[in-house]
Amino acid sequence: MNSKALVFVLFAAWSALCSYWYVCEVKEVCGQENVGGPPPITPAVEPETTPATDEQATAQPSAGGNGMDENAIDRTQISDLEDRVIINFPYSSTRREDNDAIDDYLSRLASYLKNSGGTVTITGHTDFVGETKNNYTMGLLRANGIRDILVKKGVNKSQIKCKSSGEGKPVASNDSALGRYKNRRVEIRINK
Incomplete structure (x- = not known):
């Protein structure tokens, strides 16, 4: 075997081992289904709304107390916790899909x-799937998407602070599809 072929074979073996190590050992996603890149971001549909009464306008909104449907991790869902509301997203999604409960809450x-x-x-x-930098950007895109919906509904942009924690603050294990779904979220906190 000539030296060029040997170098090529060694490089191919090294590349395969490094890829395996990164995917399976570092990110721990070995053998999981790989979904394509993020879908294009499309604007949300503006729902028809009815004017609020004075009592409704001054009461802090809640998401209605509905919990997460663990069998529907391919859809956007909303959950109401004591101090915040959480909107969960399917993989690679940055937009709030048409969902009456989310539209009503927003x-x-x-x-x-x-x-x-x-x-x-x-x-x-x-x-934690993907690069840390990309995850930070994806988290910020999700927060900004919800902000943009609120701005379209007449909220002043200065009343809304958006930030991203990326993959840095998981609420569940990333070892299962459900755990990863619970980590793909936007948290909305009303500042006191």
């Missing part, structure tokens, strides 16, 4: 913020 939140002058912090999170 409409009530917009009404509350407009009438109270309060502020809100929206934090985007991701699972």
